[in-house]
Amino acid sequence: MRKKNKSLKTLTAFCIAAVLTFSGCSKDSQETGETEKRTSFVTIGTGGITGVYYPTGGAIAKTVNNKKDTYGIRCTVESTGGSVYNINAVLAGDLEFGIAQSDRQYQAVKGLAEWAPRGPQKDLRAVFAIHPESVTLVAAEDAGIKDIKDLKGKRVNIGNPGSGQRQNAIDALTTAGLDVEKDLMAEGVKASEAAGLLQDNRIDAFFYTVGHPNGSVKEASSGKRDVRFATIKSMEKLLEKFPYYAKSYIPKEFYPNIKNEEDAETFGVKATLITSSKVPADVVYAITKEVFENLDTFKELHPAYKVLTKENMLEGLSAPLHEGAVRYYKEAGLM
Numbered sequence: 301m302r303k304k305n306k307s308l309k310t311l312t313a314f315c316i317a318a319v320l321t322f323s324g325c326s327k328d329s330q331e332t333g334e335t336e337k338r339t340s341f342v343t344i345g346t347g348g349i350t351g352v353y354y355p356t357g358g359a360i361a362k363t364v365n366n367k368k369d370t371y372g373i374r375c376t377v378e379s380t381g382g383s384v385y386n387i388n389a390v391l392a393g394d395l396e397f398g399i400a401q402s403d404r405q406y407q408a409v410k411g412l413a414e415w416a417p418r419g420p421q422k423d424l425r426a427v428f429a430i431h432p433e434s435v436t437l438v439a440a441e442d443a444g445i446k447d448i449k450d451l452k453g454k455r456v457n458i459g460n461p462g463s464g465q466r467q468n469a470i471d472a473l474t475t476a477g478l479d480v481e482k483d484l485m486a487e488g489v490k491a492s493e494a495a496g497l498l499q500d501n502r503i504d505a506f507f508y509t510v511g512h513p514n515g516s517v518k519e520a521s522s523g524k525r526d527v528r529f530a531t532i533k534s535m536e537k538l539l540e541k542f543p544y545y546a547k548s549y550i551p552k553e554f555y556p557n558i559k560n561e562e563d564a565e566t567f568g569v570k571a572t573l574i575t576s577s578k579v580p581a582d583v584v585y586a587i588t589k590e591v592f593e594n595l596d597t598f599k600e601l602h603p604a605y606k607v608l609t610k611e612n613m614l615e616g617l618s619a620p621l622h623e624g625a626v627r628y629y630k631e632a633g634l635m
């Protein structure tokens with residue numbers, strides 16, 4: 301009986317803990333009898349730690365955690381498989397926020413690509429846009445790859461299934477007339493592993509849709525094997541075909557050992573912060589407000605944010621804006 305009682309107690313404690321975790325809230329100052337203060341725990345899904353999403357999640361978390369006493373929000377980040385993983389985890393309620401490519405946001409809202417079997421994702425909400433991301437095709441010189449069309453017969457990492465770049469790679473390859481299954485040996489590993497595989501001569505090239513500069517491309521271009529950004533000459537066709545792609549370029553200056561003689565022209569999208577309609581407006585309001593009101597300090601946290609303005613952070617969003625973000629944008633006269 302005693303034993304039963306004890307396990308019942310443990311079970312009750314477990315249930316309370318589970319409820320608190322699930323609701324994302326816990327009570328502070330319970331014993332001191334001070335005014336009850338709730339802390340909301342929120343997590344941002346990012347990408348591999350050598351990408352730009354991971355430090356971006358960190359920059360957002362840092363900005364809002366600076367005001368923990370004002371909002372009672374404790375924000376943490378999680379390294380994940382990327383855009384598609386983040387959108388799905390946010391929709392499932394496993395994460396409160398995620399960083400996702402603007403094209404992937406568009407596809408989820410419209411029920412395209414990975415979301416085609418499930419249809420339009422109505423609970424997806426946009427918060428703001430962040431840095432531009434370029435579809436980056438990193439190729440080994442000794443494999444003779446100068447343009448995307450040279451990928452025929454090569455070992456190419458097109459990206460892990462949860463990543464944003466996977467569909468970008470497929471779109472670019474298909475438009476260049478290459479069949480992903482028949483014309484190349486496609487790998488599906490995470491971008492954080494691709495740089496090492498390229499240097500170890502286990503792949504010849506990899507796609508990575510990412511802001512610049514970033515750790516993976518630095519790693520890929522700093523080893524014994526010479527590396528270049530391959531061109532995507534079929535780009536004009538691609539821009540005509542897909543509404544969410546725009547021209548972009550990768551500054552050569554970020555990668556001193558890269559073999560390109562000039563900045564590399566390619567196409568790109570934007571990184572965006574997404575959430576679910578189920579996340580409380582106060583939390584979304586606080587995060588939006590803190591990032592916007594501290595934008596100058598925020599921009600110093602990564603060179604990829606240099607181009608950010610309050611205005612362009614509202615561009616490139618396809619999901620409806622979350623009501624908490626709208627509250628701040630109206631208050632700040634941005635809407």
Ligand code: GLU
Nearest residue numbers: 347351352353382383464
């Ligand atoms: N764009 C990539 C993705 O959606 C992630 C890039 C990064 O981690 O910076 O998977």
